[in-house]
Amino acid sequence: xxxxxxxxxxxxxxxxxxxxxxxxxxxxxxxxxxxxxxxxxxxxxxxxxxxxxxxxxxxxxxxxxxxxxxxxxxxxxxxxxxxxxxxxxxxxxxxxxxxxxxxxxxxxxxxxxxxxxxxxxxxxxxxxxxxxxxxxxxxxxxxxxxxxxxxxxxxxxxxxxxxxxxxxxxxxxxxxxxxxxxxxxxxxxxxxxxxxxxxxxxxxxxxxxxxxxxxxxxxxxxxxxxxxxxxxxxxxxxxxxxxxxxxxxxxxxxxxxxxxxxxxxxxxxxxxxxxxxxxxxxxxxxxxxxxxxxxxxxxxxxxxxxxxxxxxxxxxxxxxxxxxxxxxxxxxxxxxxxxxxxxxxxxxxxxxxxxxxxxxxxxxxxxxxxxxxxxxxxxxxxxxxxxxxxxxxxxxxxxxxxxxxxxxxxxxxxxxxxxxxxxxxxxxxxxxxxxxxxxxxxxxxxxxxxxxxxxxxxxxxxxxxxxxxxxxxxxxxxxxxxxxxxxxxxxxxxxxxxxxxxxxxxxxxxxxxxxxxxxxxxxxxxxxxxxxxxxxxxxxxxxxxxxxxxxxxxxxxxxxxxxxxxxxxxxxxxxxxxxxxxxxxxxxxxxxxxxxxxxxxxxxxxxxxxxxxxxxxxxxxxxxxxxxxxxxxxxxxxxxxxxxxxxxxxxxxxxxxxxxxxxxxxxxxxxxxxxxxxxxxxxxxxxxxxxxxxxxxxxxxxxxxxxxxxxxxxxxxxxxxxxxxxxxxxxxxxxxxxxxxxxxxxxxxxxxxxxxxxxxxxxxxxxxxxxxxxxx
Numbered sequence: 028x029x030x031x032x033x034x035x036x037x038x039x040x041x042x043x044x045x046x047x048x049x050x051x052x053x054x055x056x057x058x059x060x061x062x063x064x065x066x067x068x069x070x071x072x073x074x075x076x077x078x079x080x081x082x083x084x085x086x087x088x089x090x091x092x093x094x095x096x097x098x099x100x101x102x103x104x105x106x107x108x109x110x111x112x113x114x115x116x117x118x119x120x121x122x123x124x125x126x127x128x129x130x131x132x133x134x135x136x137x138x139x140x141x142x143x144x145x146x147x148x149x150x151x152x153x154x155x156x157x158x159x160x161x162x163x164x165x166x167x168x169x170x171x172x173x174x175x176x177x178x179x180x181x182x183x184x185x186x187x188x189x190x191x192x193x194x195x196x197x198x199x200x201x202x203x204x205x206x207x208x209x210x211x212x213x214x215x216x217x218x219x220x221x222x223x224x225x226x227x228x229x230x231x232x233x234x235x236x237x238x239x240x241x242x243x244x245x246x247x248x249x250x251x252x253x254x255x256x257x258x259x260x261x262x263x264x265x266x267x268x269x270x271x272x273x274x275x276x277x278x279x280x281x282x283x284x285x286x287x288x289x290x291x292x293x294x295x296x297x298x299x300x301x302x303x304x305x306x307x308x309x310x311x312x313x314x315x316x317x318x319x320x321x322x323x324x325x326x327x328x329x330x331x332x333x334x335x336x337x338x339x340x341x342x343x344x345x346x347x348x349x350x351x352x353x354x355x356x357x358x359x360x361x362x363x364x365x366x367x368x369x370x371x372x373x374x375x376x377x378x379x380x381x382x383x384x385x386x387x388x389x390x391x392x393x394x395x396x397x398x399x400x401x402x403x404x405x406x407x408x409x410x411x412x413x414x415x416x417x418x419x420x421x422x423x424x425x426x427x428x429x430x431x432x433x434x435x436x437x438x439x440x441x442x443x444x445x446x447x448x449x450x451x452x453x454x455x456x457x458x459x460x461x462x463x464x465x466x467x468x469x470x471x472x473x474x475x476x477x478x479x480x481x482x483x484x485x486x487x488x489x490x491x492x493x494x495x496x497x498x499x500x501x502x503x504x505x506x507x508x509x510x511x512x513x514x515x516x517x518x519x520x521x522x523x524x525x526x527x528x529x530x531x532x533x534x535x536x537x538x539x540x541x542x543x544x545x546x547x548x549x550x551x552x553x554x555x556x557x558x559x560x561x562x563x564x565x566x567x568x569x570x571x572x573x574x575x576x577x578x579x580x581x582x583x584x585x586x587x588x589x590x591x592x593x594x595x596x597x598x599x600x601x602x603x604x605x606x607x608x609x610x611x612x613x614x615x616x617x618x619x620x621x622x623x624x625x626x627x628x629x630x631x632x633x634x635x636x637x638x639x640x641x642x643x644x645x646x647x648x649x650x651x652x653x654x655x656x657x658x659x660x661x662x663x664x665x666x667x668x669x670x671x672x673x674x675x676x677x678x679x680x681x682x683x684x685x686x687x688x689x690x691x692x693x694x695x696x697x698x699x700x701x702x703x704x705x706x707x708x709x710x711x712x713x714x715x716x717x718x719x720x721x722x723x724x725x726x727x728x729x730x731x732x733x734x735x736x737x738x739x740x741x742x743x744x745x746x747x748x749x750x751x752x753x754x755x756x757x758x759x760x761x762x763x764x765x766x767x768x769x770x771x772x773x774x775x776x777x778x779x780x781x782x783x784x785x786x787x788x789x790x791x792x793x794x795x796x797x798x799x800x801x802x803x
Contacts, residue, residue: 063144088497094513101652106140119196120196122199127151127594158466171363178592181266184265188303204385210386223298240306283296321371325479369381460487467480526684531658532661582610583609624654635669644673
């Protein structure tokens with residue numbers, strides 16, 4: 028297979044400056060990135076059960092087994108085992124986690140273990156999302172409403188950019204990865220390659236940026252925008268934090284520099300730069316015209332169908348809404364809810380699978396070339412057509428080894444999928460399609476959307492199974508499905524390298540559980556240890572946190588209403604000792620790596636249900652298993668079957684761990700683990716820039732300051748922002764009680780800064796638009 032180093036650089040770039048891939052499509056990444064191997068960087072070596080588990084997984088996957096299961100107890104180093112497996116297999120890898128908090132933790136760990144490789148984070152970019160819906164019984168239409176997180180969007184685009192440009196990629200994702208994205212082929216075709224000395228017309232370059240959905244700005248230079256000043260063009264790539272300064276002399280690129288978009292400081296000189304599209308939905312003009320024609324054709328057919336059924340109101344509604352969207356598409360190339368037309372934009376047939384993040388990985392069923400291998404028939408030729416027979420698939424890896432796709436399978440991509448906490452993630456993957464389908468059917472039936480909107484959807488579980496090449500299920504409590512798929516064979520990892528044992532469990536009567544919790548918390552806090560408390564509802568978590576705070580316990584609460592990145596900060600601050608007790612609901616179950624936590628208290632443990640099932644209890648028990656003083660208290664009036672199951676499994680593991688420690692002379696010791704700031708570091712430059720743009724705090728006289736604070740408090744109360752008003756009230760009290768030292772400096776935002784999860788505050792949800800009632 029020819030490498031990029033064997034391809035003349037000029038041949039890879041067409042006259043417009045676009046990078047040509049094989050057969051004129053896609054991207055030809057640099058050989059340095061394409062062939063860079065996965066290299067794990069760690070001072071530690073596999074210990075305990077890890078070497079056996081790694082060898083077992085690598086052997087199964089290398090032999091062509093499609094399914095493998097890693098049964099790993101909490102704290103046994105499952106992530107370390109996954110990392111070693113990836114290094115030995117040398118394949119692009121997708122790790123799916125069931126929530127954003129654990130995905131962020133996995134991302135930080137993988138980023139630390141693979142510093143020279145591309146580790147990316149791909150989760151939903153919405154802080155708040157209210158999908159479009161219609162309630163026929165009350166004739167209420169609810170518009171789509173969302174709050175998009177620009178930082179998460181940048182990280183998503185960085186993930187897709189890495190996948191189309193190099194092979195050494197690990198993407199840590201939530202179930203967002205099975206929802207629709209634009210075509211990866213069109214995305215790759217629109218990558219712009221710039222080289223010093225390259226000839227390209229300035230107008231063509233600017234037009235290519237606009238085609239990739241970059242916006243032109245004459246003043247502010249922000250993400251996904253560009254600015255033109257004479258022969259100097261500055262653009263901030265959608266997936267990056269720096270700007271690219273392009274200096275031209277006539278139609279020739281004279282220099283390429285990376286600069287700070289805020290200060291203009293020169294960061295680096297470059298010989299070549301790639302600019303990736305600002306969005307995943309990218310269409311050339313001819314494709315856009317085709318898509319608009321197809322939408323108009325479907326609209327005419329659907330309106331005629333509705334009228335023939337006597338649904339005149341629905342027909343008129345659909346006609347008005349769709350024509351408005353078409354006008355926006357024709358004039359702007361974009362419209363609100365553009366994803367509902369994704370089938371036409373992608374040129375897919377009705378009922379076909381949407382493109383998702385999975386399609387950005389090397390996938391032989393799509394004939395994609397993605398930085399490291401290409402599809403060949405048994406004699407070395409490229410098969411014709413889009414979907415050649417799976418039995419003929421032969422793939423060559425960069426190291427020269429050959430891998431043949433399993434006959435009869437619907438997919439044989441040369442990449443690996445790892446499903447973390449599979450006992451929770453798999454049910455999520457199952458459920459995504461059905462909820463989306465039911466909502467869309469109602470919208471289509473009542474004329475709010477065209478039937479093609481139903482093809483903008485998450486993948487069905489059967490489709491996911493067809494797309495994954497080889498998969499590893501990872502869980503402390505794998506279910507029947509995982510065990511059946513892997514033929515009952517599991518790589519068991521129960522022994523912890525540090526010799527730590529599963530916790531001792533005590534069952535305490537539910538009566539008086541809160542005072543008992545308070546007393547235990549005080550003892551642990553005095554010993555410098557942390558405590559996790561799990562409740563059944565968000566309200567209980569907030570109320571219990573407030574009670575503990577009133578009794579002089581430094582405490583916070585954590586649940587799903589707290590924003591994604593704030594959750595990561597909360598967990599870090601718990602480890603750092605900013606507070607001692609964290610009260611939560613479901614987010615305190617799987618995967619949280621908190622070695623400082625020595626006590627887990629499970630409130631109302633005898634209330635059978637999802638949160639108190641056998642698997643859930645085992646997971647909650649495991650939160651304390653990284654500390655040598657691990658102890659779990661279940662507050663219950665009776666021992667339920669789920670509690671009994673959890674206690675029996677914990678005892679089985681303890682016996683095995685004790686025997687191993689005795690045999691090898693190991694004394695258990697608490698895990699010592701660095702406190703990572705991976706996601707925070709990704710966003711630090713942007714936050715620093717924002718802070719630098721904010722002027723220093725103003726100096727006030729004491730009375731003047733009190734007047735300003737009083738005014739701000741009243742304004743916050745009038746705007747119904749009671750959390751901010753309460754914080755300002757506390758600041759007023761603090762200023763009044765402080766000695767009068769003359770001038771006082773109040774930095775901007777200081778008074779209003781309330782940390783997420785603080786007892787006595789409620790999470791301020793993103794403001795929803797009012798549901799609109801449709802008349803007649």
